[in-house]
Amino acid sequence: MIRVFIVDDHPVVIEGIHSLLQNEKDIAWVGQAKNAQSCLGFFVNNTADVVLMDISMPGMDGVELCGIMKEKYPGIMILGLSTFNQGLYIKKIIENGASGYILKNSSKEELIKAIHEVHAGYIYFSGEAGMALQEYQKSLGRELPVLTAREKEVLALIAEGYTNPQIAEKIFLSPFTVDSHRKNLLAKLGVKNTASLIRLAVERKMI
Amino acid sequence: MIRVFIVDDHPVVIEGIHSLLQNEKDIAWVGQAKNAQSCLGFFVNNTADVVLMDISMPGMDGVELCGIMKEKYPGIMILGLSTFNQGLYIKKIIENGASGYILKNSSKEELIKAIHEVHAGYIYFSGEAGMALQEYQKSLGRELPVLTAREKEVLALIAEGYTNPQIAEKIFLSPFTVDSHRKNLLAKLGVKNTASLIRLAVERKMI
DNA sequence: TTACTAATCACCCGAAACAGTGATTCATTA
DNA sequence: TAATGAATCACTGTTTCGGGTGATTAGTAA
Numbered sequence: 001m002i003r004v005f006i007v008d009d010h011p012v013v014i015e016g017i018h019s020l021l022q023n024e025k026d027i028a029w030v031g032q033a034k035n036a037q038s039c040l041g042f043f044v045n046n047t048a049d050v051v052l053m054d055i056s057m058p059g060m061d062g063v064e065l066c067g068i069m070k071e072k073y074p075g076i077m078i079l080g081l082s083t084f085n086q087g088l089y090i091k092k093i094i095e096n097g098a099s100g101y102i103l104k105n106s107s108k109e110e111l112i113k114a115i116h117e118v119h120a121g122y123i124y125f126s127g128e129a130g131m132a133l134q135e136y137q138k139s140l141g142r143e144l145p146v147l148t149a150r151e152k153e154v155l156a157l158i159a160e161g162y163t164n165p166q167i168a169e170k171i172f173l174s175p176f177t178v179d180s181h182r183k184n185l186l187a188k189l190g191v192k193n194t195a196s197l198i199r200l201a202v203e204r205k206m207i
Numbered sequence: 208m209i210r211v212f213i214v215d216d217h218p219v220v221i222e223g224i225h226s227l228l229q230n231e232k233d234i235a236w237v238g239q240a241k242n243a244q245s246c247l248g249f250f251v252n253n254t255a256d257v258v259l260m261d262i263s264m265p266g267m268d269g270v271e272l273c274g275i276m277k278e279k280y281p282g283i284m285i286l287g288l289s290t291f292n293q294g295l296y297i298k299k300i301i302e303n304g305a306s307g308y309i310l311k312n313s314s315k316e317e318l319i320k321a322i323h324e325v326h327a328g329y330i331y332f333s334g335e336a337g338m339a340l341q342e343y344q345k346s347l348g349r350e351l352p353v354l355t356a357r358e359k360e361v362l363a364l365i366a367e368g369y370t371n372p373q374i375a376e377k378i379f380l381s382p383f384t385v386d387s388h389r390k391n392l393l394a395k396l397g398v399k400n401t402a403s404l405i406r407l408a409v410e411r412k413m414i
Numbered sequence: 415t416t417a418c419t420a421a422t423c424a425c426c427c428g429a430a431a432c433a434g435t436g437a438t439t440c441a442t443t444a
Numbered sequence: 445t446a447a448t449g450a451a452t453c454a455c456t457g458t459t460t461c462g463g464g465t466g467a468t469t470a471g472t473a474a
Contacts, residue, residue: 057356149268158402161400174452174453177452194405197402357421357422372459387422400461401461
């Protein structure tokens with residue numbers, strides 16, 4: 001019997017998954033919690049084999065809770081649970097010791113398979129999540145195109161929070177030119193807006 | 208006599224500073240370079256007491272060159288030189304061993320004072336640059352306001368490169384609501400646009 | 415009970431960003 | 445010499461962002 005515990009701030013999700021699992025012969029439902037504190041409270045006097053954990057919850061989120069749980073109870077396997085899939089979150093929860101990650105709208109079959117795999121000590125990722133992770137890691141691994149001196153200069157100023165006209169004034173260029181450099185930055189680095197650009201630049205220590 | 212060397216890709220700047228310094232009795236002009244390679248080449252067979260170094264140059268920039276110079280010749284004092292002033296650059300060049308930082312449009316008096324201070328082993332920052340650095344360090348030191356669960360969620364999705372309408376669709380909210388959260392993020396964190404927001408978030412490891 | 419905050423939604427408006435296209439100059443390189 | 449790429453500037457749209465303002469609901473804390 002695999003003892004399963006769930007922590008999620010949405011009762012609907014808890015109920016939904018509970019009903020999906022209730023007829024499974026080798027799965028035992030040992031309890032549920034609506035937040036991180038209740039979850040930690042439960043494990044003071046109880047245990048489980050697999051914990052399904054929502055990654056985004058009010059207060060302490062699943063990523064943080066995962067780290068604490070794995071530190072206290074390394075034997076308990078944790079399966080991340082989320083409504084949407086983000087390479088970043090996936091990466092973070094793995095770094096915090098989770099054994100897998102599935103979407104809340106997964107099929108019953110996939111959910112059960114994931115629980116079994118994780119319980120057996122394997123890592124399990126639902127198709128979509130696995131792809132998102134691969135994309136993310138690929139993006140981290142690829143080497144970056146060479147930026148010209150001007151592009152680096154403009155990039156730094158964008159990161160400082162200046163707008164195109166402000167940058168133009170600062171380095172004595174036409175706003176059109178600054179805009180050109182900015183577009184070249186987006187194109188060269190393969191990102192689609194300022195947010196992605198700055199995130200990449202900071203993460204890769206380009207600024 | 209303080210032996211001064213300058214590296215800057217703009218001949219105009221080299222000439223300008225040269226002429227400002229040529230009548231100073233205790234300052235000797237030992238040479239100049241237009242790029243990092245030439246500078247390193249010069250110091251193979253020569254030396255100087257103070258190097259004025261442009262922080263943004265094509266190819267290897269001043270920040271990097273500064274690190275190499277200080278590693279090879281720790282006794283040579285380096286004074287960063289730039290057309291505009293950025294807390295980030297200032298911080299980086301100090302981390303790489305520079306002893307000071309002034310703007311290219313500084314007065315003759317300030318330039319000479321800076322050279323003397325740096326040569327004597329003191330750190331020197333022109334007024335503007337010093338203030339920019341203080342602002343920067345203050346911004347790093349302050350503790351961050353607490354973000355709500357929704358705000359963190361929206362922040363993460365902005366960092367992934369999604370627009371407000373896309374985020375709204377993804378987490379089942381009105382675009383207006385997402386926009387509200389976004390504005391609250393800017394206000395809470397005291398930044399003025401997405402670029403600053405994402406930079407802060409990544410640097411402070413909020414995502 | 416009242417006050418506060420989180421979370422939600424709504425609209426207006428101007429500024430900024432982004433997409434697309436195209437052009438010139440200059441220096442380097444094949 | 446021809447081609448390439450960096451750097452510059454320009455115009456036209458459309459979309460997104462950001463400032464301001466305000467409102468409702470629900471839950472929590474004083």
